[in-house]
Amino acid sequence: MNKVIKIVVTGPRGKMGREAIRMITNTKQFQLVGVIDRNNNGKGLSEIVSMEDQGQDCSVFTDVNQCLRETKPDCLLELSVADAAYEHALAAIQFGVRPVIGTTGLSQEQLADIEREANENKIGCIVAPNFAIGAVLMMKFAEMAAKHFPDVEIIEMHHDEKVDAPSGTALKTAEMIQRQRQEKQQGHPKEIEKLSGVRGGDFDGMKIHSIRLPGLVAHQQVLFGSVGETLTIRHDSYNRTSFMTGVKKAVETVMHVDSYIYGLENILE
Numbered sequence: 625m626n627k628v629i630k631i632v633v634t635g636p637r638g639k640m641g642r643e644a645i646r647m648i649t650n651t652k653q654f655q656l657v658g659v660i661d662r663n664n665n666g667k668g669l670s671e672i673v674s675m676e677d678q679g680q681d682c683s684v685f686t687d688v689n690q691c692l693r694e695t696k697p698d699c700l701l702e703l704s705v706a707d708a709a710y711e712h713a714l715a716a717i718q719f720g721v722r723p724v725i726g727t728t729g730l731s732q733e734q735l736a737d738i739e740r741e742a743n744e745n746k747i748g749c750i751v752a753p754n755f756a757i758g759a760v761l762m763m764k765f766a767e768m769a770a771k772h773f774p775d776v777e778i779i780e781m782h783h784d785e786k787v788d789a790p791s792g793t794a795l796k797t798a799e800m801i802q803r804q805r806q807e808k809q810q811g812h813p814k815e816i817e818k819l820s821g822v823r824g825g826d827f828d829g830m831k832i833h834s835i836r837l838p839g840l841v842a843h844q845q846v847l848f849g850s851v852g853e854t855l856t857i858r859h860d861s862y863n864r865t866s867f868m869t870g871v872k873k874a875v876e877t878v879m880h881v882d883s884y885i886y887g888l889e890n891i892l893e
């Protein structure tokens with residue numbers, strides 16, 4: 625019989641935190657042992673979120689070290705904001721707890737620190753800018769296409785409560801495309817922006833555009849252009865259950881690895 629995986633979730637009142645708690649509660653081999661919330665220290669989870677369809681109650685902690693010391697989890701599922709995620713992940717590694725980080729917006733330096741600490745301490749750690757399987761495929765397909773189409777623009781579209789722009793997915797997509805694409809500065813060399821920012825953000829010569837609107841969840845198009853043709857690769861998350869298959873896979877996998885992994889594509893068969 626598989627051992628039960630004990631999990632601490634950060635950001636439990638958030639959109640992803642609530643969805644993840646629901647998934648954990650409904651997964652036999654997972655056990656929610658604590659949550660980390662910047663408010664509500666000492667309360668019970670049922671006092672801060674609706675437990676309608678959720679069975680497991682647990683304690684709420686504000687201090688990450690106290691939480692990890694008292695609950696002794698196997699895995700910390702990080703779903704809050706970048707700076708808190710950085711602090712939580714480093715603390716988890718020090719306690720021998722494996723982080724699964726879905727939070728986006730961490731700097732390259734923050735990610736490099738987490739990678740170094742995980743590898744030096746031989747603690748499994750998975751950072752996944754997007755847990756949706758379709759989004760991972762979109763990124764892989766875009767990487768394949770970039771070999772043949774060096775002209776590319778990324779348009780990511782999210783709900784207007786999102787704090788980081790561009791999205792973690794857009795950045796990861798650009799990084800994957802960069803690995804295959806021959807170096808190119810796109811557009812007209814004498815292009816003039818008559819309205820500042822109108823051409824989007826520049827990532828190694830390709831453009832990323834971020835749209836924020838109520839009604840959206842998480843969507844991305846990768847557009848490639850060539851002579852007389854375009855190719856559009858698009859993914860849509862219509863709700864946050866779309867991320868849960870990937871979260872589950874990452875939590876299961878992190879228990880069997882002893883180093884840092886960046887991107888869900890590296891753990892999918």
Ligand SMILES: NC(=O)C1=CN([C@@H]2O[C@H](COP(=O)(O)OP(=O)(O)OC[C@H]3O[C@@H](n4cnc5c(N)ncnc54)[C@H](OP(=O)(O)O)[C@@H]3O)[C@@H](O)[C@H]2O)C=CC1
Nearest residue numbers: 635637638639640662703704708726727728752753754755
């Ligand atoms: N990898 C993936 O597939 C996905 C990743 N995400 C990422 O997950 C993260 C969370 O997204 P989402 O749930 O939509 O966001 P929400 O804003 O709904 O939730 C964020 C949670 O983090 C808490 N929080 C905010 N600031 C801090 C802080 N300084 N310390 C501790 N906790 C804090 C908030 O509490 P409070 O109410 O007190 O502010 C809230 O509970 C984002 O980075 C998002 O980009 C989202 C979807 C999918």
Ligand SMILES: O=C(O)C1=N[C@H](C(=O)O)C[C@H](O)C1
Nearest residue numbers: 728753754786791792793842
């Ligand atoms: O904030 C979100 O909602 C999402 N964030 C992640 C990102 O920044 O890419 C993943 C997904 O796009 C939803």
